[in-house]
Amino acid sequence: MTAAPRTVPAADVVIVNWNAGRHLGECLRSIVRADRSQLRVARIVVVDNASTDSSLQRLDAADIPLEVVRNTRNRGFAVACNQGAAYGDSDLLLFLNPDTELYPDTLEALGPFLGTPPAENIGIFGGLMLDEYGNRQVSCSRFPTLRVYLGKMTGLDRVAPAFFPSHHIRPQDLTGSGPVDQVIGAFFLVRRQLFTELDGFDERYFLYLEDVDFALRARRAGWLSYYMEQVRVRHAGQVSSSQLGPWRHYLLLRSRSTYAFRHWTRPRAWTLMALTLFLEPAVRLAAAALRGRWVELRATVPVYWQFLRWLCGSPQQCQYD
Structure with a gap:
């Protein structure tokens, strides 16, 4: 047959x-x-x-x-x-x-x-x-968690990857x-x-x-x-x-908050917002100043200010199931 x-x-x-x-x-x-x-x-x-x-x-x-x-x-x-x-x-x-x-x-x-x-x-x-x-x-990537984002914000994902795994899986891994x-x-x-x-x-x-x-x-x-x-x-x-310049990071912040409120508990999502608005810009400003990246230094505050305005104007962010 x-x-x-x-x-x-x-x-x-x-x-x-x-x-x-x-x-x-x-x-x-x-x-x-x-x-x-x-x-x-x-x-x-x-x-x-x-x-x-x-x-x-x-x-x-x-x-x-x-x-x-x-x-x-x-x-x-x-x-x-x-x-x-x-x-x-x-x-x-x-x-x-x-x-x-x-x-x-x-x-x-x-x-x-x-x-x-x-x-x-x-x-x-x-x-x-x-x-x-x-x-x-x-x-390939891992599903992002609060620890993943904290590690990325602070650079701890490179210093202590066992405790702060990166979002993306390294090719050699x-x-x-x-x-x-x-x-x-x-x-x-x-x-x-x-x-x-x-x-x-x-x-x-x-x-x-x-x-x-x-x-x-x-x-x-x-x-x-x-x-x-x-x-x-x-x-x-x-x-x-790459043609978006520093505003690429603004769009990432928006998507990151959308993902957190959609898939995490509300306390974890709001913790990420606090880290995003207070810890992350301070780290980015310090790093840009130390490396002499003046364009990045000048752009950081407007990017986070625009994100804050978007977040305050989007109450639906905390209404996901």
């Missing part, structure tokens, strides 16, 4: 773009060049958050259907991801940063594992992030493929069933931690995140966010 041929899984690729320059076109070309025999790319959706550069010019995905959604304003990363996901119906969703590139064997290495029994309770898959020289980059708290959102493959079940990314996050939030909600719903070392992805990193 002849066994039925294996059905090749299909994914819709969603890329959120904001002034990514040449990287967006290179990302698309890498998808086209990738071996798609084990994981088919049904369509690519590029959601542009009101870019002002030339990144959308002459986009081409060859034989893969390409949809470009142009927002008239920057609606944030989570909103744009949800927009892009709505355009497809494949069983899998692959969220890619525009500054990533697939290797020829990236999808080939991932596809066969998806339909195996060990993958049945895995809802999110990620790969090994490499820089342009092939050096390993951060690929990864011992191979396996379940993790969260895979990096630059390459974030999600089962559409799970994405629908969780109503997508939480749109209260403008930038940062939307992937961590999603992974935690998935874990609580019984789905694992899984890191695959053989799935290699080239990642330039911070191509778009």
